[in-house]
Amino acid sequence: MEKVMRMASGKGVVMFSKSTCCMCYAVKILFNELGVNLLVHELDHDPEGREMERAIMRMGYSTAVPAVFIAGKLVGSTNEVMALHLSGGLVPLIKPYRVMS
Template identity: 70%
Template sequence: MEKVVKLASENGVLIFSKSTCCLCYAVQILFQELGVHPHVHEIDHDPEGKEIEKALMRMGCNGPVPAVFIAGKLVGSTNEVMSLHLSGALIPLLKPYQQHNLS
């Protein structure tokens, strides 16, 4: 849990991911298209991956990955991110982290 909180606080936009997860990839591409380059932490390449997975579940993720944090706060998984995007609430959250302005 400590590692999750530390990584989330050190990175403006953080995605806990697995290298084989297509939903994780889809969320990463969405963020890149919105001009944000999130820090991606592949838990299947982390020796503490199982502990991170358990910590994410305890924090309220309905699936362990993708787990998206923005400004140190857990946003959620794919469903929450897509809901925020469709409602127009995602871009204001990402604005401080955008690399370029969208027209």
């Protein structure tokens, strides 16, 4: 879990993903459309990916990906990110990390 937290706090908006996950793709598109410079860690391309996946699941989620962190804090998976966006709460959180206005 320490490695996940270290990687998550390395940049403003960080997502742990799998390259074949359609929900991960949807979240990537959302952040792209919002102008966020998203740092993505593809767990299926990392030799320690399975261990990181288990660590993310120990944080309380039934699925490990996508796992979105903003400013080092776990926001959640697809449902939490989309709900936050629909309620108007996502844009203020990502404002410091947007590359376009």
